[in-house]
Amino acid sequence: MVRWILTICPVPIFHECQRCTACCRWPGQVRLAEAEIARLAQFRGQSEREFIEQATRLRPDRRGLALRDKPNGECIFLDGESCAVQPVKPQQCRDFPNLWNFPGFEQTCRAVPRLVSDEEYRRLVHAATGRDL
Ligand code: SF4
Ligand code: SF4
DSSP states (O other): OOOOOOOOOOOOEEEEOOOOOGGGTSSSOOEEOHHHHHHHHHHHTOOHHHHHHHHEEEOTTSSSEEEOBOTTSSBTTEETTEETTGGGOOHHHHHTTTTOOOTTGGGTOOOEEEEOOHHHHHHHHHHHHSOOO
């Protein structure tokens, strides 16, 4: 008897950000690595100390710093419909939604899902996040 084996090849899905800024308004925290603090401070023309005092807060787990929120809950760097630190925005922002997300994120995030080849997926993820897969 011949047995046919169905092989399912998962096709990568790349989520193309539409810059809707919903992820800059959600409650939560944007964690900062030390190197990111230095880059952000330089971009803002501040010393690291000034930047830390003005734009960061201690994370609830007390293991590092996160960006401050505005009183309305938006990220401190959301400027209208733009990110005021776009060229040096934290890696956590760059990685969403392709390298991390959460169940149901599609209900709010307007990123457009695209079926792509493995090679295209790696290229697009690198362009969006700076990471090599
Ligand atoms: S740093 Fe920029 S991209 Fe990240 S949450 Fe703040 S406004 Fe949004
Ligand atoms: S990642 Fe999603 S929620 Fe964030 S700006 Fe892009 S489309 Fe909007």
